[in-house]
Amino acid sequence: MPKPVNSVLPVVLLGCGGVGRQLLHHIVSCRPLHAKQGVAIRVVGVADSSSLLVADDVHSSGFDDALLTNICDAKSAGSPLSSLLGQGPCQLFKNPEANVKVIDTATVLGRSTGLVLVDCSATYDTVGMLKHAVDHGCCVVLANKKPLTGAYEDFENLVSNFRRIRFESTVGAGLPVIASVTRIIASGDPISRIVGSLSGTLGYVMSELEDGKKISEIVKTAKSLGYTEPDPRDDLGGMDVARKALILARLLGQRISMEDINVESLYPRELGPDVMSTNDFLESGLVQLDKSMEERVKAASLKGNVIRYVCEIGSAGCQVGLRELPKDSPLGRLRGSDNVNRHRRTQVISKVEVYSRCYESSPLVIQGAGAGNDTTAAGVLADILDLQDLFQKTA
Amino acid sequence: MPKPVNSVLPVVLLGCGGVGRQLLHHIVSCRPLHAKQGVAIRVVGVADSSSLLVADDVHSSGFDDALLTNICDAKSAGSPLSSLLGQGPCQLFKNPEANVKVIDTATVLGRSTGLVLVDCSATYDTVGMLKHAVDHGCCVVLANKKPLTGAYEDFENLVSNFRRIRFESTVGAGLPVIASVTRIIASGDPISRIVGSLSGTLGYVMSELEDGKKISEIVKTAKSLGYTEPDPRDDLGGMDVARKALILARLLGQRISMEDINVESLYPRELGPDVMSTNDFLESGLVQLDKSMEERVKAASLKGNVIRYVCEIGSAGCQVGLRELPKDSPLGRLRGSDNVNRHRRTQVISKVEVYSRCYESSPLVIQGAGAGNDTTAAGVLADILDLQDLFQKTA
Numbered sequence: 209m210p211k212p213v214n215s216v217l218p219v220v221l222l223g224c225g226g227v228g229r230q231l232l233h234h235i236v237s238c239r240p241l242h243a244k245q246g247v248a249i250r251v252v253g254v255a256d257s258s259s260l261l262v263a264d265d266v267h268s269s270g271f272d273d274a275l276l277t278n279i280c281d282a283k284s285a286g287s288p289l290s291s292l293l294g295q296g297p298c299q300l301f302k303n304p305e306a307n308v309k310v311i312d313t314a315t316v317l318g319r320s321t322g323l324v325l326v327d328c329s330a331t332y333d334t335v336g337m338l339k340h341a342v343d344h345g346c347c348v349v350l351a352n353k354k355p356l357t358g359a360y361e362d363f364e365n366l367v368s369n370f371r372r373i374r375f376e377s378t379v380g381a382g383l384p385v386i387a388s389v390t391r392i393i394a395s396g397d398p399i400s401r402i403v404g405s406l407s408g409t410l411g412y413v414m415s416e417l418e419d420g421k422k423i424s425e426i427v428k429t430a431k432s433l434g435y436t437e438p439d440p441r442d443d444l445g446g447m448d449v450a451r452k453a454l455i456l457a458r459l460l461g462q463r464i465s466m467e468d469i470n471v472e473s474l475y476p477r478e479l480g481p482d483v484m485s486t487n488d489f490l491e492s493g494l495v496q497l498d499k500s501m502e503e504r505v506k507a508a509s510l511k512g513n514v515i516r517y518v519c520e521i522g523s524a525g526c527q528v529g530l531r532e533l534p535k536d537s538p539l540g541r542l543r544g545s546d547n548v549n550r551h552r553r554t555q556v557i558s559k560v561e562v563y564s565r566c567y568e569s570s571p572l573v574i575q576g577a578g579a580g581n582d583t584t585a586a587g588v589l590a591d592i593l594d595l596q597d598l599f600q601k602t603a
Numbered sequence: 604m605p606k607p608v609n610s611v612l613p614v615v616l617l618g619c620g621g622v623g624r625q626l627l628h629h630i631v632s633c634r635p636l637h638a639k640q641g642v643a644i645r646v647v648g649v650a651d652s653s654s655l656l657v658a659d660d661v662h663s664s665g666f667d668d669a670l671l672t673n674i675c676d677a678k679s680a681g682s683p684l685s686s687l688l689g690q691g692p693c694q695l696f697k698n699p700e701a702n703v704k705v706i707d708t709a710t711v712l713g714r715s716t717g718l719v720l721v722d723c724s725a726t727y728d729t730v731g732m733l734k735h736a737v738d739h740g741c742c743v744v745l746a747n748k749k750p751l752t753g754a755y756e757d758f759e760n761l762v763s764n765f766r767r768i769r770f771e772s773t774v775g776a777g778l779p780v781i782a783s784v785t786r787i788i789a790s791g792d793p794i795s796r797i798v799g800s801l802s803g804t805l806g807y808v809m810s811e812l813e814d815g816k817k818i819s820e821i822v823k824t825a826k827s828l829g830y831t832e833p834d835p836r837d838d839l840g841g842m843d844v845a846r847k848a849l850i851l852a853r854l855l856g857q858r859i860s861m862e863d864i865n866v867e868s869l870y871p872r873e874l875g876p877d878v879m880s881t882n883d884f885l886e887s888g889l890v891q892l893d894k895s896m897e898e899r900v901k902a903a904s905l906k907g908n909v910i911r912y913v914c915e916i917g918s919a920g921c922q923v924g925l926r927e928l929p930k931d932s933p934l935g936r937l938r939g940s941d942n943v944n945r946h947r948r949t950q951v952i953s954k955v956e957v958y959s960r961c962y963e964s965s966p967l968v969i970q971g972a973g974a975g976n977d978t979t980a981a982g983v984l985a986d987i988l989d990l991q992d993l994f995q996k997t998a
Contacts, residue, residue, distance in 0.1 A: 376786075567972055567978075568972075573971060574779075575968040
């Protein structure tokens with residue numbers, strides 16, 4: 209029976225990188241808004257890759273806003289979580305005890321108040337904790353793609369209770385892609401195909417190539433602007449896009465894994481991380497790609513086409529790679545970034561097209577800023593709040 | 604504390620028009636899918652404008668699928684709900700007793716199992732029942748725009764418990780506009796502006812005008828294709844777009860009403876329904892608009908622009924009307940309909956741009972088929988299912 213809305217959501221955050229810290233900031237700054245809506249987020253633990261800071265009494269109280277802000281400041285400055293000890297009623301656990309304590313907390317809170325385990329890390333290592341949490345009735349929110357893109361059994365286990373997991377920010381940052389696809393599936397409208405431009409970095413590279421620049425220059429500029437991973441090959445290899453594609457494909461019911469996806473890398477094996485260092489790749493490897501990319505862009509242009517790095521999920525499985533598309537098609541028109549704005553802030557644009565019975569000739573198109581800590585963390589926060597009906601206090 | 608997922612949602616449907624009937628069809632055809640997800644929709648009552656068919660025992664059983672299908676068939680054929688009597692354990696109430704019975708059912712189920720009152724009608728008359736249902740802890744799902752666009756107090760009352768109401772299909776049919784805006788608001792990302800092309804009919808008219816056709820011919824064709832209301836002035840006057848704009852504006856927190864919206868009508872008062880009949884308007888009124896519209900389209904075209912009928916909600920309030928936009932802008936590029944598909948089925952496209960802190964220079968764009976009973980009913984069904992966490996059976 210429906211109860212009066214009054215929800216308290218205990219949260220343990222895994223990962224204190226840019227997204228995790230931004231999430232803590234958002235939680236603090238949204239307190240008044242959420243209070244008006246009768247919902248409160250209680251952060252009871254924060255973990256980084258080496259340790260866990262956890263409230264003394266996870267049942268009844270979380271970190272106060274001053275401590276949450278201090279955690280963000282400390283982690284931004286490169287200080288360890290241990291530097292926060294003594295700023296509130298909390299304890300520190302180092303790995304491997306930290307992981308054990310997360311599991312204990314999930315077990316205990318799963319049986320009483322419930323818990324949302326929020327994974328903003330970028331590692332496979334959390335999957336064991338997450339599965340344990342799900343098994344004990346906890347909820348899970350992921351910005352981290354890896355737990356959903358490993359073994360199919362892990363994916364199946366994590367989504368086995370579909371109402372208790374959200375992972376909007378794994379695909380297109382805060383763009384409502386997963387939420388929209390989930391709505392369409394729930395309404396019994398069968399999705400036949402999803403096509404997307406889902407890498408901010410590669411979107412930027414493609415737009416710049418279209419403007420006649422060399423890929424070696426583009427990638428170096430992108431790296432200096434912070435658009436790429438420390439080793440740009442992590443973007444150029446297409447694995448990040450493949451992970452997003454895999455999540456979408458599994459959401460559509462395809463029982464596939466990474467090895468089933470045809471991924472086109474923008475660099476050959478001879479320029480790979482096993483052969484040369486990041487520095488060597490940037491200094492002497494990248495230029496070797498200039499000529500072939502230039503030819504490819506030119507050949508496309510002669511036909512009125514442009515090159516885009518896209519993923520496609522359909523009845524023929526899942527492909528990730530370069531595609532020649534009409535300049536005037538929805539994905540062809542897409543500019544990878546937009547730096548003409550009053551704040552001179554560059555935003556990277558993602559775009560997804562979803563085809564179904566209802567969206568057959570006119571696909572559902574979702575487009576917008578698809579990267580950035582702010583947008584990603586906003587998506588995580590929206591996911592957490594979307595779980596609030598499971599955390600209603602009884603009247 | 605989170606409980607095992609196992610939700611039964613009792614539903615009373617108000618309105619047996621195209622959307623309501625399609626919803627019943629979707630509910631029946633999705634049974635196996637929903638069973639897999641541990642959720643069941645139990646239709647305990649169906650009302651049209653004159654009567655209500657209601658299950659004998661609303662507490663424990665709803666209409667079976669055969670009866671639901673028969674209701675659709677009977678209503679399609681123009682038969683009254685009373686023709687279904689005897690096909691199952693149900694009773695019929697005629698107005699005004701029907702309304703009283705809906706209120707009774709909401710009172711009784713609101714206290715026990717909960718109830719979703721689904722309004723697929725097109726009348727203001729349901730607002731009293733809806734408010735009563737909300738007051739008694741029931742949930743409400745609306746495809747009907749009118750209850751949300753009357754007195755501000757009614758809106759406030761209906762959304763007072765925001766987790767218990769959904770109204771996705773009031774704006775852009777099943778397009779995830781309300782769901783996405785709600786997510787953005789929940790994450791504390793302030794929305795500064797929404798711009799949209801939200802009338803399928805007017806989108807079609809604008810595209811055809813751009814192709815050089817006369818508005819009198821376009822509207823007559825649109826009417827013959829079933830794209831317009833029986834009196835096309837209901838579309839051309841802009842009130843339908845204004846209602847959608849008002850819902851979005853109120854969602855953003857603007858305490859405004861219809862009279863606060865600047866609505867541009869495409870026909871002058873001299874051609875209005877108070878002055879001439881629908882037939883006279885079609886035969887002799889419409890042609891009087893040809894010249895001025897043609898001039899307007901030409902003037903825009905000379906500047907490389909096109910004309911679009913848009914709504915804009917921002918800090919300056921809410922406007923609805925014709926706008927000259929660059930041919931190459933997102934809304935300028937939008938074709939009002941797309942009839943180049945293998946099934947030769949014309950779909951009407953809606954498009955919304957949302958600007959916020961996260962989506963500042965690159966707005967969140969949502970686009971797709973934005974009309975049609977199938978799409979609208981799919982949106983209603985997704986809304987109903989989105990409420991399932993409030994209907995979990997205790998383990």
